[in-house]
């Protein structure tokens with residue numbers, strides 16, 4: 001089935017998102033860019049939350065030419081800096097207090113072993129997990145204390161790699177590994193934030209949802225070991241699906257006004273690597289580890305900032 005056919009089958013006739021605002025982190029590239037396209041196709045307002053203004057502007061200009069009825073905006077967000085995360089959350093709430101969905105999509109795969117965020121966290125966990133934990137906590141505080149009652153969806157971009165994660169207490173203070181090891185833990189962390197907020201959510205104005213995109217050939221593999229690239233390319237062309245298809249789980253969650261707190265969409269294929277979205281469950285690894293990994297992140301954050 002083509003993506004258009006899938007969308008026509010699953011969305012109401014004349015589906016329109018004109019009055020809705022969707023904020024996508026890392027919208028300038030890969031799955032985030034495809035998500036922006038999907039929202040633009042239904043005339044939404046899309047806020048690009050990106051660290052590189054030039055890349056975001058180029059992406060916005062490309063989409064403006066195709067989707068005349070969509071609206072685009074930019075907000076600066078660098079998940080390598082908690083100061084930037086603070087500023088982003090404040091700006092988001094100031095400029096778009098009525099946003100419909102925030103899709104926490106930005107992420108990295110590999111990093112040099114010693115590289116760290118501005119606050120001193122090892123880069124992969126700092127970007128994919130700790131910054132997001134900090135961001136969602138800050139945003140949740142603002143939503144809870146707000147007198148205005150808009151309904152918001154906070155959508156996490158998880159990964160099937162969570163099921164291969166091997167987390168042990170202390171792992172967040174280990175150097176980045178130039179392999180999937182650290183990445184898997186960072187995505188376990190991201191899915192743990194989702195699970196924790198779902199469990200403790202007593203605010204009817206916000207729902208937390210999780211999307212897993214499956215495996216998609218995107219820029220995230222750009223710093224793979226050069227020798228491995230031809231093998232990876234071959235592997236990806238057989239087992240991976242397109243970034244457009246990878247964007248569908250997050251899109252279907254955001255586009256659906258009736259999603260419930262805790263909803264999960266993942267690709268329906270083997271190991272949820274590829275295919276159209278189906279309902280998913282919280283992964284066992286997440287249920288087993290979420291408290292320990294979040295406590296570890298909190299301890300690290302408390303040593304820098306007060307949560």
Ligand SMILES: NC(=O)c1ccc[n+]([C@@H]2O[C@H](COP(=O)([O-])OP(=O)(O)OC[C@H]3O[C@@H](n4cnc5c(N)ncnc54)[C@H](OP(=O)(O)O)[C@@H]3O)[C@@H](O)[C@H]2O)c1
Nearest residue numbers: 026029030031078079080105106107159215216218219220
């Ligand atoms: N591709 C897959 O197979 C796959 C599978 C499962 C899950 N995912 C998840 O899907 C999400 C999107 O990945 P993708 O495959 O689309 O990768 P991508 O094409 O590399 O896009 C990643 C996006 O994240 C942004 N980003 C990276 N570090 C950032 C930071 N410090 N602050 C703000 N933005 C930052 C990038 O910005 P720049 O362009 O400025 O670097 C880019 O816009 C990630 O969370 C990833 O873990 C991907």
